[in-house]
Amino acid sequence: MRKRKMSAWRSAAAICALLLTAAGCGSGNDDDKGGHAPDKLGKGEGKVNIIAWAGYAEDGSNDPKVDWVHPFEKKTGCQVNTKTAGTSDEMVSLMKTGQYDTVSASGDATLRLIASGDAAPVNTKLVPNYKDIFPALKQQPFNSKDGRMYGIPHGRGANLLMYRTDKVTSAPDSWRAVFDDAARYDGHVTAYDSPIYIADAALYLMRAKPSLGIKNPYALDQKQLDAAVALLKKQHKAVGEYWSDYQKEITAFKGGDSVIGTTWQVIANLTQAEKAPVKAVLPKEGATGWSDTWMVSAKAEHPNCAYKWLDWIVSPKVNAQVAEYFGEAPSNRKACAETSAPDHCAIFHADDEKYFKRVHFWTTPIKQCLDGRKDADCTDYAQWTRAWTEVKG
């Protein structure tokens, strides 16, 4: 009996040791982070695995009239497998699996993907349509590093303020409505459920409390972060629910559970299409926003098809289709001539750099202050994540 017990313990110890070594082996350090951009393209591999935001890779299954995946498959012979991701964090973790070739990453994910070596630099010469991308989207801090592009810009938009016109009678033109005045809509305020939403509070504080000295909502030192968190905690009392899934926000506004909060243009369009009385505005303080970039995985198994997809998705016609379906500004200036609504580019301010000056595109907050301060340490995304848990309490 005693002997058997001993051997059981011994085998358990052996298993633990085995697990430890197995776990330790996984941490191999490779210096060649991120891989290389190809010099030329070969034949398509017959397949491409995509991570996309909802609405970016439509194959007609949501709406038979909206389909740019099948024409791509027909033209290139690359079968498309799409994985729709709900959040940037989900995109980052999916890319880490190495099972995907390309991703439509937003600015709060791109730098993380570059730094972790999950995204490879892109040879823009191999993407003929790159030459027609708006110059303001090229070589930006959130899509390039050391002068090398890490993807092809796809489109951009602002995080707007949406409200029910029947419940919010005085049309708001300031983020004040969801921060200092949030108590007016007690229990019916909504906010985007992500640590990056802290930047929305910081953006409001730039104007409301200039003494804090916030220059860039993604570059917050500890004191500035604390101020933003305090503001968000105050807002929390009036929040009915947070949203991260766009369907959830549509139903909440349609049913009246939410009456005011942040939104994307596409959500406003879909909610209006469902006959809910909502309106979306860009408040006077400006807004946070996103600029999406199609990046290629450093471990892509189908790089040739991935490059074909990159070129396809920003080609004038397709870029126009996506921009109209999703409700965003296209990145290809020739797309503006291809939209079915002739004023689409005007409505979404596609080439209006003055408008986008007011939009602070999502960027991963890092230790080195992005606003150029050398005398301060900024808070990084991990700290933002913990602060967000704190806000929700």
Place this chain on the structure above:
Amino acid sequence: MPAAPTPGSRLRLTALLAPPLLWLTLAYLGSLAILLLSAFWATDSFTSDVVHTWNTDNFHELLTTPVYRTIALRTLSIAAAVTVVDALLALPMAFFMARVAGGRWRRPLLVAVLTPLWAGYLVKAYAWRVMLGEDGVVGAALAPFGLHGPGYGTTAVVIVLAYLWLPYMILPVYAALERLPERMLEASADLGAGAWRTLRSVVLPAVRPAVLAGSVFTFSLSLGDYLTVQIVGGKTQLLGNVIASQVTLDLPMAAALSAVPVVLIVCYLAAVRRAGALDSL
């Protein structure tokens, strides 16, 4: 006493038991061990890559940050509330099915209890989201009485979780009640006990282990749930949500956090075991 195993039969037995045991230790307990192990690692704050340096910072943060304690307590109370609600609903229901309803009624009732199990989890949760909404059925039904629906929040979470896990409570209680010999109830009546006294002194002690066994399901499933909270929880945050939000960014912290429900369940199982509910398993 069975005959001593011959070498051949022992070999066969080993061959039979090896795969499940291997599965249990490597895949099942092994993954748990790895999870707990990774709680002692750190994360590169920028790339979110796991850095394999041994430290206890995550547990330190877990124990010293007040918000985690609040969330753990909230999760614990919701799981307890769901368990109580389910026990209160399951007892009369199971009693009726096992002792009152005749053979003609028993089968349809059993099917009715089981039917929700066949529908998708998300479908049921979203159905409740629609019902509990501002213009939903629940609010409309309560309006004539001048009452408001609970809206989205902790109450909604308790309601939906209690709905989702109810069959897991009814079935063991029903099985226990069905096994309860008729003679015991008769004996109790012969000794002069009324219905109430019989319920308290005969039925309840007999089904107590079954209720506790059912509570292991309702309690542990509620403790780990995070989808229902996302759907009807409003701004409520439970342990599962925090783990889910940390898992891509800070895996070691998520691992440390998930140790909390594991510890809670182990404590609960120990308590239930002492009460004798696991003897019949």
